Amino acid sequence: MGKLIAQQIQRHRKRMKITQMQLADEFGVSGPGIFKFEKGYVFPSLKLRVKMAKAMGIGTRQAVLMSLTRVPSTVPNT
Numbered sequence: 001m002g003k004l005i006a007q008q009i010q011r012h013r014k015r016m017k018i019t020q021m022q023l024a025d026e027f028g029v030s031g032p033g034i035f036k037f038e039k040g041y042v043f044p045s046l047k048l049r050v051k052m053a054k055a056m057g058i059g060t061r062q063a064v065l066m067s068l069t070r071v072p073s074t075v076p077n078t
Contacts, residue, residue: 009023009038012056020035
């Protein structure tokens with residue numbers, strides 16, 4: 001599932017046409033940290049993942065689920 005998080009971060013950055021360092025500044029992390037997120041070497045903390053999800057237009061619930069096992073194609077509203 002980490003691969004999904006990594007892909008989302010990289011897609012967002014490229015869509016915004018910004019560098020890893022610029023994205024890092026936006027979220028208060030290091031440039032190498034963004035590199036590691038995008039490669040799937042490490043994962044953002046839950047707090048950071050939720051903050052990034054908001055910027056990417058991903059719901060909080062899905063951002064949390066991304067770190068679990070498999071993300072369902074639709075997330076039930078319970």
